[in-house]
Amino acid sequence: MDRLKVSLLGSTGMVGQKMVRMLSSHPFLELVKISASPSKVGKTYEESVRWVEGGEIPESVREMKMVSTNPEDHKDVDVILSALPNELAEEIELNLVRSGKIVVSNASPYRMDPEIPLINPEVNWEHLELVKKQQEKRSWRGLLIKNPNCTASILSMPMKPLLSLVSSKKMIITTLQAVSGAGYNGLSFMAAVNNIIPYIKGEEDKIPKELRKMLGSLKGEVIEQAKVDARVTSVRVPVKVGHMGIINVITEEVDIDEIKRKLQDFRSFPQERNLPTAPKRPIIVTKDESKPQPEFDLKGNEMATFVGRISYENDVLRLVVLGDNLVRGAAGITILTVEVMRELGYV
Amino acid sequence: MDRLKVSLLGSTGMVGQKMVRMLSSHPFLELVKISASPSKVGKTYEESVRWVEGGEIPESVREMKMVSTNPEDHKDVDVILSALPNELAEEIELNLVRSGKIVVSNASPYRMDPEIPLINPEVNWEHLELVKKQQEKRSWRGLLIKNPNCTASILSMPMKPLLSLVSSKKMIITTLQAVSGAGYNGLSFMAAVNNIIPYIKGEEDKIPKELRKMLGSLKGEVIEQAKVDARVTSVRVPVKVGHMGIINVITEEVDIDEIKRKLQDFRSFPQERNLPTAPKRPIIVTKDESKPQPEFDLKGNEMATFVGRISYENDVLRLVVLGDNLVRGAAGITILTVEVMRELGYV
Amino acid sequence: MDRLKVSLLGSTGMVGQKMVRMLSSHPFLELVKISASPSKVGKTYEESVRWVEGGEIPESVREMKMVSTNPEDHKDVDVILSALPNELAEEIELNLVRSGKIVVSNASPYRMDPEIPLINPEVNWEHLELVKKQQEKRSWRGLLIKNPNCTASILSMPMKPLLSLVSSKKMIITTLQAVSGAGYNGLSFMAAVNNIIPYIKGEEDKIPKELRKMLGSLKGEVIEQAKVDARVTSVRVPVKVGHMGIINVITEEVDIDEIKRKLQDFRSFPQERNLPTAPKRPIIVTKDESKPQPEFDLKGNEMATFVGRISYENDVLRLVVLGDNLVRGAAGITILTVEVMRELGYV
Amino acid sequence: MDRLKVSLLGSTGMVGQKMVRMLSSHPFLELVKISASPSKVGKTYEESVRWVEGGEIPESVREMKMVSTNPEDHKDVDVILSALPNELAEEIELNLVRSGKIVVSNASPYRMDPEIPLINPEVNWEHLELVKKQQEKRSWRGLLIKNPNCTASILSMPMKPLLSLVSSKKMIITTLQAVSGAGYNGLSFMAAVNNIIPYIKGEEDKIPKELRKMLGSLKGEVIEQAKVDARVTSVRVPVKVGHMGIINVITEEVDIDEIKRKLQDFRSFPQERNLPTAPKRPIIVTKDESKPQPEFDLKGNEMATFVGRISYENDVLRLVVLGDNLVRGAAGITILTVEVMRELGYV
Known part of the structure; x- marks a missing residue:
């Protein structure tokens, strides 16, 4: 099966670090772009992060350069994972979705929106079908999928x-x-x-x-x-x-x-x-x-x-x-959601 | 008002230490006898205790000699407080009550006995009246009052x-x-x-x-x-x-x-x-x-x-x-119970 | 002996709270003015502080109104205690000292200045004599005394x-x-x-x-x-x-x-x-x-x-x-320094 | 290369559990016998241990039956690892060594004995040569090797x-x-x-x-x-x-x-x-x-x-x-010592 190219927003926070770790050994998700706050753009991941995940930063990411959250910095990417803080998420995520990106996000805004699936894969993977309605009703070119609290x-x-x-x-x-x-x-x-x-x-x-x-x-x-x-x-x-x-x-x-x-x-x-x-x-x-x-x-x-x-x-x-709470409650659930989406052809 | 002479059983445990501290500055309860396990009889309190109450052992108790839990070691005492461990309490407390002592105890045995008051003073001080029934029904010469969990x-x-x-x-x-x-x-x-x-x-x-x-x-x-x-x-x-x-x-x-x-x-x-x-x-x-x-x-x-x-x-x-839990839940409630008993003439 | 009127700068921090507690029962130091950050001026102490000292805010201070750190807000005060953060202390303290105030401070600036006593009372109370030199060499109208790290x-x-x-x-x-x-x-x-x-x-x-x-x-x-x-x-x-x-x-x-x-x-x-x-x-x-x-x-x-x-x-x-570290290392040492200064006639 | 059959003494303690975990995925050391206190003989490992290593007990050991520390229970074993408590180790280990067993032990007795190597592999693997002297001077049929504190x-x-x-x-x-x-x-x-x-x-x-x-x-x-x-x-x-x-x-x-x-x-x-x-x-x-x-x-x-x-x-x-301290300081150092011994032909 083909590999998917993945971007990660909010890559330096605790949940972002978990995702970095989990993606570093993932069989088909390949982390190709990482971003965090604007001040870090251009720095390496190692320079940008205060690594608290334990052990060492995965080799594959250590020297990767931080990009912005603008759509043009995520061009050849199949799906964008978001571990952004709640207060920044809405604007950044909508901007990406409007420009045609598929965003799977842990942040709270839009979780209760009736056209946006709120996915805990084992519990309600079928709710991904909501994206059809989302595409009809919204003028977004991309997709927004949320994970729960x-x-x-x-x-x-x-x-x-x-x-x-x-x-x-x-x-x-x-x-x-x-x-x-x-x-x-x-x-x-x-x-x-x-x-x-x-x-x-x-x-x-x-x-x-x-x-x-x-x-x-x-x-x-x-x-x-x-x-x-x-x-x-x-x-x-x-x-x-x-x-x-x-x-x-x-x-x-x-x-x-x-x-x-x-x-x-x-x-x-x-x-x-x-x-x-x-x-x-x-x-x-x-x-x-x-x-x-x-x-x-x-x-x-x-x-x-x-x-x-x-x-x-x-x-x-x-x-x-x-x-x-960091894996089942956040980083892992987002990654598993992407795995389900790929299995079902949403990505 | 007259002072009351008080014995303390289980004086070296955490709750016992709290009682020692509280009694050391009490206006009318005077700690005159302390006991703990048989191996400590004859030693001073300071030698017997691993003091964890914080600060220093009160002067008035430091050099006091540990006595046994036998009635003859508590002769001129008005009331006996018990912070004994649950598994030892029943036998020792009953022995003292039978010999005519008034025992107010934190330990669990007999708490649910219908003839024994289970007292949290603000909540049910009136239940102390149960002692009348206790004296009628039991052949005990003393009294047994319990404090709750x-x-x-x-x-x-x-x-x-x-x-x-x-x-x-x-x-x-x-x-x-x-x-x-x-x-x-x-x-x-x-x-x-x-x-x-x-x-x-x-x-x-x-x-x-x-x-x-x-x-x-x-x-x-x-x-x-x-x-x-x-x-x-x-x-x-x-x-x-x-x-x-x-x-x-x-x-x-x-x-x-x-x-x-x-x-x-x-x-x-x-x-x-x-x-x-x-x-x-x-x-x-x-x-x-x-x-x-x-x-x-x-x-x-x-x-x-x-x-x-x-x-x-x-x-x-x-x-x-x-x-x-150590004061309101244990040491303090026992002392307050004795204060109520004295006020009501039970001791 | 006469009471001394005392101001406290930095009254809402952890060390400031300790001082508030200690001064609330002091035999001759009377806390009459309290200040913290500019945004709190005019509020009561209770409104301004996140009290973490344990227990309740002392009655005498609870409703006291916060003042600024300007000299005019500390007019009838005998001595000013400072628990200011290091980065704010220099400017505020010097301003008060220049205007004629006696400031005893925990903050680090000026601690190593040869004309400023760095006092841990039991260790070097005699160093308070340095204030003579301070008054000669500096054009300050008041006095600055420091406590150590x-x-x-x-x-x-x-x-x-x-x-x-x-x-x-x-x-x-x-x-x-x-x-x-x-x-x-x-x-x-x-x-x-x-x-x-x-x-x-x-x-x-x-x-x-x-x-x-x-x-x-x-x-x-x-x-x-x-x-x-x-x-x-x-x-x-x-x-x-x-x-x-x-x-x-x-x-x-x-x-x-x-x-x-x-x-x-x-x-x-x-x-x-x-x-x-x-x-x-x-x-x-x-x-x-x-x-x-x-x-x-x-x-x-x-x-x-x-x-x-x-x-x-x-x-x-x-x-x-x-x-x-909060009492012997900070709040208590400042108060004890003031007590020594009063005993020796410096205040 | 051939696999080595390994026994583990003290398998239920914290260090013993670490060894169980590490051996469960070891390329050439095969854990075949486990023992702990006499009361556990005949029970499965799962019944005998309060597992605190995190995660689950390795499949390969979960149902293994506990044996005694007697030599006859360790007959076809190449080397015995000991995570015994210090106070029990001397007697049990010596008994096994005298009966011809090779014991590599974390316990303190005999560490300072001049004929017994005290091995931290990277530091002094050459000291394993001491076993020659050990064999000459002692009537033991087996070998005793110690790991440090x-x-x-x-x-x-x-x-x-x-x-x-x-x-x-x-x-x-x-x-x-x-x-x-x-x-x-x-x-x-x-x-x-x-x-x-x-x-x-x-x-x-x-x-x-x-x-x-x-x-x-x-x-x-x-x-x-x-x-x-x-x-x-x-x-x-x-x-x-x-x-x-x-x-x-x-x-x-x-x-x-x-x-x-x-x-x-x-x-x-x-x-x-x-x-x-x-x-x-x-x-x-x-x-x-x-x-x-x-x-x-x-x-x-x-x-x-x-x-x-x-x-x-x-x-x-x-x-x-x-x-x-549990891995480099104990479980891991013992296992690494056995790996060195095998490499050098001591086992």
Whole structure:
């Protein structure tokens, strides 16, 4: 199969660095253009980045020169990945899409737009069809595809098989979110260490909305939103990587063994087609009752989500979900989306 | 008023050390006997303890000699405080109570016994009346009074004024508990740092039961349990001190301003009598929406509970509670219980 | 004795907050004016500060209005304390001194100026005499007094009695410095946690210079610098508060017991006059061989320095020093300097 | 080349788990027997271990049955690796060696024995020749080879090329050691977090001795110890993995550029023979002046040592060394030693 040429916007941030690392050994995505802030144009990647991914900068990128985010700097590229900060993304991404580029983006603007697919591949790869409507309704020459918020991405995975097994979609969720979710410099050591901050701006509102869109079903050219009625409390915890969700579903009696089995057995399009970034098992049901734990489960399986503490009691089904917010919640999901798009001929 | 002579069992643990510190400057409780494990009998406190309370061992205790837990070593003492480990407490405490001693204890055995008061002073000081029934039914010559689990103690505080303001007592609670709750050596650095452990043995079961007892009302000589229907998930977080509870009450519409006011204005017997260990305000409603936070709110006000993030949305009243698990949750509550008992003539 | 009216510049930073706390209960220093950045002028202290000192803002300051750093806003004030950031301090402080104010400052500019005293009270209170020369040589109408770098302040304490007991002043020092030394937002959680950063800009150069000046002796109107030949390596460690120094002195055989005794018995002018902020013992020689430790020794004795691991072996005298960088290293030393100045009639 | 059959003692500890991981993908070492404490004999590895290596237990070992440490359980094995705790190692290892086994061990007993090689492969692979003397003098039928203390192993690497470039071997060293060095349960969270413990039992004595032996030269059948005169202070820091050493050599003027070059260019036998576990460059001289840092440098290159902050000033050459204490300091060095032994025909 042919290789695809890929550009990366926002290549020096934490998520951008993850993408650089993942693309450096990718079988058919070839990173050919990297950009970040205007002041860095013309410098090498090594000069531009404060590398925090661990280990060394991949050889293939180290000496690559930074380009701008203008369309002319991304001419012979098949698809553009965006790890831009939310506040800069809208203008830059739209400019590229209008000029004919295909952009797959992690940034929040336009996520809830009805003509823009919000993709977590295993959960709603079929929503990519929305691009037809996008092309009809918008005068854009290119395409814009969005990935969800990191927490919504992780929560949506077990919800996909779960929703058909419960009698109600009323949920009460607490999310315990790692500091990396706020960006590398998002929280100072003095503010975050030995502390719990029970508030993350915008998060409690964003998560239920994105879940309803992702878990919705495509009726003709419209997404019918899922009837998920989630009340979310989001809390920052002093952990570097790994977002955890404690999901309580108020529901009639369920068969716990069946739920475990259905979650464990869940497979989707990326697994069927054996896509390179797809985890073998999208959901791993942990056996140890003190799991999942961010420090011990994520290493080496950053695209999976881990589910434990599944139990039903007193009208409530409770489960604990964990995923890598930088990989499953951001860098990896974007790359996997491109893999699905290529498989389906969108790119 | 006369001073009371006090013994302390389990004086070298973290909670014991807190009590030593608090008693060292107490206006009318005088620590006269200290004990810990048998191997320490005869040694000075300084020789016996690995002092982790911060600062120096109080002068008044430093050279005090450790005694045994036998009744004859506590002869001229008015009341015995117990910070014994759960697994040793039952035998030692019963032996002392049978021999005629008054024991106020933090340890878990007997907490749910219908004849034994489980006291969080502001919440249910009236339950001390149960001792009458205790004296009738048991052949004990002394008295046994218990304090609740540290998390139940903190959660029960805002629940006391709250329960009369909501239409249902169905609750979904996540507790984020500090490592000190597991004891000084309860968790290794390697296991706990940069990690979240979504399981604490026994906790999810204990908390609802103790809440129902504490929040219940005394009918004659029997406690009618409160109809609190709480589903709890307890999670260990890498914080030294401070247990947080995220409480979701499924209820009809409530008046948020009234709830804030009623919580903020809550006062009880310990405040009315101006007892020395009673916090001026048992509940502090935080103004800053990113509060309460363990690292910044507890210092200097370890007997208060802090409540924030109060909001009603979509059938759910949500609030976040925080308290010092070693002081409000353990050492301070025991001392305050003794203060109430003295005020009421039980000791 | 009369009370002194005090202004505080930089009142909203971490060191400024410490000073606010310490002054709120001071027997004779009365905080009457507070200032911070220009944008805050006219607001209350509560509105201007992100309070991280723990507990609540002292009542006496909470509603105080912020003023500017212009001399006219500090008219009836006896002395001005400065916790300004280094980059702003020079201009603001000189402007105030020229207009006739007495400024005692923690900021680095002018610390090495030969006419400006660099005071760590127990170590070199006599150097305050330099102000005579300052008044002769400079056209300033006021006075400028400086306090040392936080690490130099802590290291200098045991060095004062030590220097007369060793045959050489050749030292090799490693400093392990807490994150608070870089300011509240100085280091991100992601950069500092679970990490050691073996470099602190400027520190390795500043420390030996300031030590030589502070430990020097006043000959007439000139400070003869001490012959301390220190090679310093400064390392950032993931600790909130507490700077540690590992001091190796290359010297002929010393009497370890004598050194311990001389350090433990060290007293100076602030102790003789029983000044309110002076620690009873400026140096505490720890008995436990695993001490001193920042998490367990500093609480409640933040003005003392702690010294342990004293031993002589193979031509090297080694000791480990620990102090609170925000109190002994900054806020407390400034307040104690003012107390000494008042005692000596300089203010 | 033929595969070697390998046994692993102490397979369930942190270092044992590292070895299991490393051996699971080794080109010619095949793990065929695993053992741990007697109570685990007969259980599978999965049942016996609390896996903390991250990711999942390698397939090839998961179902393997635990055996005892008796010689009869290790019959058809070519070499036995030992990650036993120090207090158990002597008896078990000697019993195996006497029965004819070749044991390569991380445990401390016998490290300083003049007939037992103490091997850090790049530093002193030639010392393996000592086994001849061992076989002559001891009645053992097998062989005993030791690996050094984790800190000594890391420090010795840059010292090897360095010693010939300096005029004196007088050194003053501070080591900042990760908590994993004390074992998984070696330090509690409450004791270690936000803290610095300036004492590690036995370490300050062990390190200089082992350095002198490793850096010594083999004269006939005797090791002539290196004249390294090191004064070490060992400090525990709240970091999970990575030991750092700050080395100060008191020496006449050196050429810093030459030192950097010689360190960077250092290669030894394992590199020449391209052994699978040998790092390409044993010493990496960092360019960034704030490096090396445990959290960012070690990942993906756990067998290298990192050296930075090299400078000469005032008679002192200073450098900062960092290495992975579990891999370079323990598991990896043992495996690399076996690779060297095979290459040289010792096994």
